[in-house]
Amino acid sequence: MLVRRGALGLWLLIAVLAIAVVARTQLRADMAAFLPRSSTEAQQVLIEQASSGASSRIVLLAIEGVPPATLIPLSKALAAHLKQDAAFADVLNGNEASSGMRDFVWTNRYLISDVTAEQFTAAGLRAALLNDLGLLGSDMAPLLQQTMPGDPTGEIVKLLSRLAGPSGPHTSGGIWLSSDESRAVLMIHTRAAGFDIDAEDRALARIHAAFDDARREVPDASPARLAETGPVVFAVGTRDTTVNDAKRLSILATAIIAGLLAFAYRSPLVLLLGLLPVASGALAAIAGVSLAFGFVHGITLGFGVTLLGESVDYAIYLFTQTIRGDPPQATITRIWPTLRLCALTSIVGFAVMLFSDFIGFAQLGLFSIIGLIAAIGTTRFILPLLMPQAFFATGAEFVGRWLAAAMLYRAWLRPLIVVMTFAAAAALGLHRGGFWDGDLTNLSPIPAPMQTLDRTLRSDLGVPDLRYFVVVRADTEQSALEASETLAGRLQTLVTQGRIGGYDVPSAILPSEHTQKARQAALPDGETLRARFNEALTGLPFRADLFEPFFGDVARARSSPLLTLASLPSALALRVDSMLVQRDNGWELIAPLYKVADPAGVAATLAGAGLQAAQLIDMQQESAQLLLQFQHEAVSLAVIGSIAIVALLWLFLRSLTRVAAVTAPLAAALVITAALLTFGGGKLSIFMMVGFLLTVAVGSNYCLFFERAYHDAETQKRSIASIVLANLCTVSAYGIMTLSSIPVLHDIGMTVAAGTFLSMLFAAFLSAGRIVPEAVGQNRPRSGRT
């Protein structure tokens, strides 16, 4: 009684403490945790750009379903609403595509543009005026006339073409329309970073609300529809679909499993108690990881709970293997040696992940270890106390009968298994181009029609796909900007040579203080400027007082405060922010390159550019590299884990034959599952690795229970029934996951369902143990080891 109270008290205490920790746990979703600890600079840039860079904040909108005459005012109304909303840094719809920036650039043109003292000598000014006269006579005149009196040297024209955003598709009535005029197109940057999915979700909701408002304001706009795409939409959509699929499928799976177990147990209380080990495990695991790492990653949580799925089986073994009339304590004592080894093999297998270079893997390892310890502890010490003392799983009688019957023919089935295994191994060995999937887009859960819409809108808008970046390190913000100016010179040369189509650098928007001061110094004082200007004007047919605005603007520019990051309008600040990143030990300049024709040549030019550690990064290559590193580590951890499991088994079983009897069926099941998954040229995804981990954890239990020697028909019958019941539950739960369109759910589901089912069959057919005839209700004696 005392022991009983003590165990329950301890369990409750741990549960309360764990809940207290879990309540304060920080859940993180940024991808940096899934970088290797020894990550390169390039990998950091890759992850950052993908999770918080300017391109991760893009929402592309298309308004459809109404004629152009309605699209135009609707696009304007929507943009007007969104521009007032602080959630959006930048709203572009073709109408004044750059107007927020145009005013700023106009006011600060002498600080941003590369002005020199030579331009403001009498000769320089005369050259500019002659050029202006030519322009007035040309067909460009209507576009230049307005700015000429304030800007005879033409700085604004140079700046706007340099800073222009996407060129846009086709403008009509001042807004962007697709070329067939069937949709209006808008491009938005959210203020929240791409990884902040909750904030992005709210931003999308505000876009919908703004669209509804706009639709009410514009006459005849009610049939209009809004289509949206871009990284933000993908991120939110993926999460929503994943959550929805997981919810929908888990409800279905729960119903099926509850039905199966209800049939087997015929007791609602026992049905609920069956959840206790996995719930305790998850709670303890979250608390433990939170204490050890300071946070829990969302991915760890998702995959971790998946891996704890094994502990649902613990309760099934206990409940189902109870023999009629035996108290639960007797059952747990009887099966404990095997059950303990079941948990230990999984714990040892998962433990190798602790040594992973990827923090995410390490968290997952710790999560499953703590979770399994808590779950097995709960099964061993708490469940027998809480379950009805006279419990017997009546319905489980029939569940395992078919397998026991099939086992009678195992002598014929064994060669078949051996042949299949070798054939599968050969197929894997011969698999063309390796069996790992290196294409990241295959992991993308974004439905194909949406990817198509995204490509269409992107090409309509001229939004470049960012693949190449130049990264330069610097000690201070100012030295980074100076490096950016040097880099810009080199990149301009590459543009002229046709090796790249274009580039973006922060100094094009925010020049270094040094440069800004030099530009101010290049501007002459008012009197000098007038004298030189009058000299330059001699003999030219310009009206005398035409250029008064110019004198005023130059005078103001000479004494204007220097530009800082804080003084930029939001759209430009966002651009600079994503190109100029502060690190622990300095600043990093990240300059995107567009249309890179000759990456090797560009890298070589940069190496000789006199810039400290200027580096060309190919995002596509980096992400493939990262994935490769992930896979290499997964494989080496799998090998180490397998060795550790074999060593553990030998330690407990003390017989190589018995170790082989446990591991051979599992190995055969894994090889055949891998071959099935890659059949017809398919590839293994990294998600399938998680599936294999769970298959090993769950399948090894089957093998251990089948490897046990049984002396009486009843225990053997109950044992087989418990395994079949456990496997039925696993196959239903994970089989249902294969219905999901989300690769992560589908892949894990497929792997686990196939892997565990084969593990069970092979464990049954390869087991050498004697089949007690009564176990199958037949009187056919068979020879075997006892």
Added chain:
Amino acid sequence: MRVTGLAICAGILLCALGIESEAGAATQEPWGLPQLMAALGQVKSAAGQFTERKTMHMLTQPLIASGRLAYVAPAHIEKVTASPMPEKLVMDGDRVTIVSGPTNDTHTFSVTDFPQIGGLVEGIRATLAGDLPTIERIYTTRLSGAPAAWDLQLVPRDEDLARFVKWIEFRGDGNHIRTIDTEDSAGDRSEMTIVEDVRDAR
């Protein structure tokens, strides 16, 4: 002045499209804008010399330019200025490319990027297609004279466009456009004279 370039485009188009005055005269049907427009769709291509005189408020004396104009149906226009400065304007659909300056700077833009020229171009396109309703949607029209000597004046209906274009006036003689005059809201004027020398009509 702001409309100079487009007035030229309009000029070459209308000129190229021509007016089948003989047909009109022979049948003695009442002559008006619909007849003028209907005849405009007949021309496949045309070319000629132009002289342009611009009077601008920014300048104390007029600018004179001259060169060649060419049109190919349905929407390709080239204006090659020879004097005083070589320049080439190509309009293809809604894309305009201007190559000018000593280094042959190339500027490409969509005509509708700039409201000051958007309405004008739409009018030209509608004229090309013989789309009288579109012309009348953008401009109020006033046609005077006879097939042998006519005068077509367009005044923008839209206030936005009127901020840039006060009026456009075409003068024709038979099936030729002789002059295109434009004036913008600032009072800048362009007067263009065209001498057509090549034509391929249906």
